[in-house]
Amino acid sequence: MNTIDLAACRDQDFMDAVARESGQDLKSCYQCGNCTAGCAYTEDYDIPVHQVMRLVQLGMKDAALSCRSIWLCATCQACTTRCPNNIQVAVVMDVLRHMARRAGHAPERLVKGFADSFLTSVARHGRVFEAGLAACFAIKSGKPLQDAGLGPAMLSRGKLAFMPHEPGGTAKAEVAAIFARFHSGAAEGEK
Structure with missing residues (x-):
């Protein structure tokens, strides 16, 4: 012990x-x-x-x-x-x-890759775009076809869309403001 x-x-x-x-x-x-x-x-x-x-x-x-x-x-x-x-x-x-x-604590490459892909998707679309997230992560993981077999089942159940469903109204701008506040705070923390 x-x-x-x-x-x-x-x-x-x-x-x-x-x-x-x-x-x-x-x-x-x-x-x-x-x-x-x-x-x-x-x-x-x-x-x-x-x-x-x-x-x-x-x-x-x-x-x-x-x-x-x-x-x-x-x-x-x-x-x-x-x-x-x-x-x-x-x-x-x-x-x-x-x-x-x-x-600078780098987690496992794939865990960090997924987290980065998820945040990029949310920043770009105002919410996660599942198909884009899956494609981005598949490329970053170096195994682009690993989960390809899940696609047809997800599509048939309406769980995966080819185009992003961006939020309406001011929601996308509100999400963008959250990311802007984070990035400005992170930049001040580096000073």
Whole structure:
């Protein structure tokens, strides 16, 4: 059994930054496990959600920012809904992704490729364009035909369209404003 010296790896600045950027009281998490129990991706995570929260509470920056779990989180809010202390866990996971990018913690190439493809699609169309996302990711993965067999079934069920369904009204402009705020904040953070 390995012993971890928590005093040596505790990063108080990291803990404070996550709390500040997420706007959450991370000390109120008492590791009940409801977030993990409600997560649809728990089986695919290398570290369950409640343990990611614990890593943040302990100030274990490298472990929290280099785990695969933060990149697989779909921000579905199931964890947030189940939290008895009203911690917006999905927001914390999102903040950790942003911090990981800024810190240069490169996740697995395909996980990062999917995340980048997804965000590019949303920025371009105001919402995700599934066929475009699938095509972009297939090319980035280097396996363009790997999931081609899923296409006909998805098309027949109306789950995949050849053209993007852009949101109406001001929704596309509102999404563009979100990306602009993020990019301006990221640029200021680099100064």
